[in-house]
Amino acid sequence: MSRIVVPVVLLGLLAGCALIPPQRLGGIAVEVPPEEYGRRLCEHLEIEVYATCVSQVIDNLDRPRPEVPSPGRSTSGPVVAVVDGEVFSGDYRSTLFTGELNLTSPKTRCRGGYSAFSGDPAAIYEFHCEDGRSGWADLVRDLSGRNGIGRLAFSDGAAGQLVFGHAPLGSAEPYPYLP
Incomplete structure (x- = not known):
């Protein structure tokens, strides 16, 4: 009996991880093709430089890297968001329960x-800006667990992707894909 219960409980837990919470981009991790990173990072550029930008992003993804990130880098790093053509750059840091x-x-x-x-049921980042706006960001990791995509929205209706x-x-400072 206990041999059956343990696998059933484990399958139940794993199935729960695959559920997509309401208003979320996806589950714990999604497959993100290199072209999707390129589209999100370069869509604000003029068509003449868009293809070059996407190629640079894909080349950066294809660069060989050590498999194990250095301490503190597996759940932290650079972030870039493009909101109505305005480029935001910065950083994120996350732990199991905070970010x-x-x-x-x-x-x-x-x-x-x-x-x-503090009772946040989902890992939705809430933020406040110096210009008086506030907003939220929803991040989802790619299958590596170290990178990913997301979306964000501001209180004034502006929205974008990150x-x-x-x-x-790589290093988002200085961000190379400015309009």
């Missing part, structure tokens, strides 16, 4: 995070 997000554009700086300890992690961005 921080810092974004800066030429016009404003935004900071926020989430905490399961990319995070060392593989798609």
